[in-house]
Amino acid sequence: MRIRFVLALLVVVASLAAYGGSVLATPANGVISTAFAVGHFDEIAAKTLSSTWQARINTKGESDVWILENKIAPGGTFGWHSHPGPSLVIVKSGALTLYRGDDPTCTPEVVEAGSGFVDNGGDVHLVRNEGDVETVVYVMSLVPRGTVSRRIDEPHPGNCPTSVQ
Secondary structure, eight states: OHHHHHHHHHHHHHHHHHHHHHHHBOOOEEEEEEEEEEEEESOOEEEEEOSSOEEEEEOSSOEEEEEEEEEEEEEEEOOSEEOSSOEEEEEEESEEEEEETTOTTOOOEEEETTOEEEEOSSOOEEEEOOSSSOEEEEEEEEEETTOSOSOEEOBOOSSSOTTOO
């Protein structure tokens, strides 16, 4: 009898978690994503050093590198989400407004054409096109090899007004 009760309780908890996750997630809307290429890499240990500039990319384990184009309609949003690894984001045309889930003031950051931003991976954020023209964005994402989804839906973090979706 006790085993049946515990199993029933587990089913209820799992069902509530699944339902709550689907209700709280903020999916993308008005976004068309095209994957141009996905490349598979062994461990990466690349560095360039000079007297005025340096760069390093180090991974432990195999990786996939995704190259994407995102077209975001006016009013379009990626919804609150995170990524399993870092991304370099370049705005080709239009502008994006970036909101970060760990910013207690929810201050919007506008990223204009010809500029970009780094998403470190694991951080919850939302990107919207608050302009009146389509925005085109190119993204290079580095994720653990075999990752099924490079985008993870996240619930609204609570630091921004609910109008920021």
